[in-house]
Amino acid sequence: DVKVTQSSRYLVKRTGEKVFLECVQDMDHENMFWYRQDPGLGLRLIYFSYDVKMKEKGDIPEGYSVSREKKERFSLILESASTNQTSMYLCASSFSGYRGEQYFGPGTRLTVT
Amino acid sequence: GQQVMQIPQYQHVQEGEDFTTYCNSSTTLSNIQWYKQRPGGHPVFLIQLVKSGEVKKQKRLTFQFGEAKKNSSLHITATQTTDVGTYFCAGPSSGAGSYQLTFGKGTKLSVIP
Numbered sequence: 001d002v003k004v005t006q007s008s009r010y011l012v013k014r015t016g017e018k019v020f021l022e023c024v025q026d027m028d029h030e031n032m033f034w035y036r037q038d039p040g041l042g043l044r045l046i047y048f049s050y051d052v053k054m055k056e057k058g059d060i061p062e063g064y065s066v067s068r069e070k071k072e073r074f075s076l077i078l079e080s081a082s083t084n085q086t087s088m089y090l091c092a093s094s095f096s097g098y099r100g101e102q103y104f105g106p107g108t109r110l111t112v113t
Numbered sequence: 114g115q116q117v118m119q120i121p122q123y124q125h126v127q128e129g130e131d132f133t134t135y136c137n138s139s140t141t142l143s144n145i146q147w148y149k150q151r152p153g154g155h156p157v158f159l160i161q162l163v164k165s166g167e168v169k170k171q172k173r174l175t176f177q178f179g180e181a182k183k184n185s186s187l188h189i190t191a192t193q194t195t196d197v198g199t200y201f202c203a204g205p206s207s208g209a210g211s212y213q214l215t216f217g218k219g220t221k222l223s224v225i226p
Contacts, residue, residue, distance in 0.1 A: 033213075040122075042218035043156070043201070058213075090155060100205065101146055102214060104155040 003027070004105035006091055012111045019078040021108050023091030029103075030096040032074035034058075034066065036087040037107075043090065049074055050096060081112045115140050115206055119217035127225050132189040134220035136202035143205055145178055145185045146214065151198040192224050 007022035023032065033048040035058075045058030047066040055066050063085060067075045074093075078085055088109050092102040116139040126132050136145065144163045148156040160169055162178035162185060169176045173196075175188045189196055199221045203214040 040218070043216040045213070048213060056213075092156075100144075100214070101158040101161060102148075102156075102203075103158065107155050 004091060004093055004103050006089075006105040006108050008108050009106060010109050010111075012113065013078075013081050014113055015082060017078075017081050017112075019081050019110065019112075021076040021078075021089055021091075021110070023074045023076070023093075023105055024072055025074075025093040025103070025105075026072065027093065027103070028071065029093035030071075031094045031100075032068065033092040033094075033102065034064075034074065034076045035090045035092065036060070037090055038087050046076065081110075083112050086110060086112045115204075115215050117202060117204055117215045117217040119202060119220050121220055122218065123221050123223070125223045125225060126192050128194060129191050132192050132196070132222055134187050134200050134202075134222075136185045136187075136217050138183045138204050138215075141182050143182075145182075146203045147176060147185075147187055148201040148203065148216075149198050150201065150219070154198075156201060189222075192222070194224050194226055197222060197224050 004025045013019050031050050034046040035043045044060050046064050049055045049068040065077045088107050090107045091105040094100050094102045118137045120135050146161045147159040150156045165182050166180045167178040173190045177186045199219040201216050201219045203216040206213040206215045
């Protein structure tokens with residue numbers, strides 16, 4: 001079974017702090033994604049990566065950055081957390097190419113106070 | 114940009130009734146995927162449809178892909194309380210590699226016992 005793990009289920013940070021969210025997958029997937037999920041807004045793509053050290057902006061990249069130094073690990077960084085970044089953050093991974101179904105991690109509920 | 118719309122946003126049904134959610138894309142899709150997210154959980158891949166007019170069944174769930182490959186539906190026969198959750202459709206994002214998906218906002222299903 002594909003396993004996607006995220007470093008924390010719940011996280012509380014203060015405004016202005018630098019926040020790191022870690023995601024690890026064990027299926028040798030080329031692609032990895034970071035989404036945020038908010039009520040009524042669905043899943044919105046923040047960033048994705050299709051290879052090590054490669055990254056592409058999604059729909060809402062402002063205020064975020066990412067790092068992918070190893071194939072299995074994809075990190076989301078909030079440079080200076082703000083209250084409007086309080087959300088559920090979901091990591092996902094997939095093989096490249098036609099099949100492309102995404103496997104999601106359990107999510108990190110981030111609260112910024 | 115590409116849009117994937119789902120209706121209805123919410124659906125409350127009595128246990129045993131049928132349920133249908135509809136998905137419409139602003140562009141032709143090479144494939145469409147469906148995911149289910151249980152309350153408190155993360156999205157889980159259900160199925161992928163590829164061919165025009167394709168119909169696939171998983172027990173009480175029936176998935177259809179439209180002839181023009183711009184719409185899809187998920188029908189659940191005789192709902193059970195285990196069907197509760199949010200159902201998302203997703204299609205490959207236009208202008209991007211086949212690995213990036215655009216998700217609909219989902220249909221939240223409640224089943225009244």
